Amino acid sequence: DADVTQTPRNRITKTGKRIMLECSQTKGHDRMYWYRQDPGLGLRLIYYSFDVKDINKGEISDGYSVSRQAQAKFSLSLESAIPNQTALYFCATSDLVAGGFEQFFGPGTRLTVL
Amino acid sequence: ELKVEQNPLFLSMQEGKNYTIYCNYSTTSDRLYWYRQDPGKSLESLFVLLSNGAVKQEGRLMASLDTKARLSTLHITAAVHDLSATYFCAVAGDNFNKFYFGSGTKLNVKP
Secondary structure, eight states: OOSEEEEOSEEEEOTTOOEEEEEEESSOOSEEEEEEEOTTSOEEEEEEEEETTEEEEOTTOTTOEEEEEETTEEEEEESSOOGGGOEEEEEEEEEEETTEEEEEEOOOEEEEEO | OOOEEEEOSEEEEETTOOEEEEEEESSOOSOEEEEEEOTTSOEEEEEEEOSTTOEEEETTEEEEEETTTTEEEEEEOSOOGGGOEEEEEEEEETTTTEEEEOOOEEEEEEO
16 A cells, blocks of 8 residues: 555546645654645645644645644645646655655645636 | 756657756755656655765666755666656755755656
């Protein structure tokens, strides 16, 4: 089984709808991240969390919110989806490995907002 | 904010040729990561470079880090079609709390 899972894998929705993307991990890592990927822009950080009580905004948090329900679960919400939020969304965990922090990515969620 | 620039953004090359992808970053960091992404797939970790002068090799790929120049390179030796993918570098910043990604280099190796 995959260590970092995301649901749903694909979602098509309409402008104004509320959407939640979920991420679960079995790696036991405290650090979790949400990124979005747009063509030609690499990955941009939306939110990150170092434990259940520690939530931080990334560089593009406007229009998004998150919830860290447990060490293993980190959800991303779009309260009122808009078309320019159409993108590929990745969840990642991070831990100290051999002297350096390393990230482990989920399979991604492709979101289309019509 | 830390900026990461990769070049080239697109690279089309013949099998058997050598080439280098460059990753420059704007502020001091000694943690540099290279990832591979196949179309529609997630990111796969290739290399983690943890200090100045670090060099790592896996098959036809070799990565190096020069923290003084704020530069990492990913060198491809005798390219094969299976290496076709998008390659990203990322730098750890803010006391290793955040990761900043380059825009990616889309590599197409032609048979």
